Amino acid sequence: MPTSETWSAPHRQWHTDLGFDLPADELVAVKIWALLSDLRPGGGGTPQVAGSHRVIARHLNKTSERDFTTIRDQVLRSHPWFRGLTSADGDSDADRTTRLMTEADLDGLPVRVVELAGRAGDVYLTHPWVLHSIAPNASDTPRMMRSRVIWKTGWPDKRTPK
Numbered sequence: 001m002p003t004s005e006t007w008s009a010p011h012r013q014w015h016t017d018l019g020f021d022l023p024a025d026e027l028v029a030v031k032i033w034a035l036l037s038d039l040r041p042g043g044g045g046t047p048q049v050a051g052s053h054r055v056i057a058r059h060l061n062k063t064s065e066r067d068f069t070t071i072r073d074q075v076l077r078s079h080p081w082f083r084g085l086t087s088a089d090g091d092s093d094a095d096r097t098t099r100l101m102t103e104a105d106l107d108g109l110p111v112r113v114v115e116l117a118g119r120a121g122d123v124y125l126t127h128p129w130v131l132h133s134i135a136p137n138a139s140d141t142p143r144m145m146r147s148r149v150i151w152k153t154g155w156p157d158k159r160t161p162k
Contacts, residue, residue, distance in 0.1 A: 001143075005136035007042035008093040009100045009113045011086055014049070016056070017149060018128040020071045024057045028155045033116055033124040037144035044137030045116040045145065049085070053127035054109045075131075079106050085113070116145070 039045050059075050076082045081104050100113040116124055137143050
């Protein structure tokens, strides 16, 4: 629902909706984000870190750890860009948001915050490891959006035993 807050890139609640016990080298699910009404920038569209799934996959190739909270927190502390994403300190909200929405290079992998916005019927498909959060709806209309995970045939029953 609309709020009186100004839209800015959030610094809290960055997460994925699926855990890290999935294979890093096989796409077994996608996350669908469907807009049920027009959604303007600042209208509460889900903010996401484009490219974060690649950062997570690279991190998983360096560790045997698969605990959700541990991996999420390790990734969010792994680079100054992520530490800036999860901190409200420093820049003004506008400067911080502009910086985070401008593509950055994380050791060869591009990332940036994007806000899901568009027209009714638009659909975004994302990797299940794309980090996302919640943001205020600074518009005057309710956000109408639906998300869902779609699994590859045979999953999640074929998960690799731990």
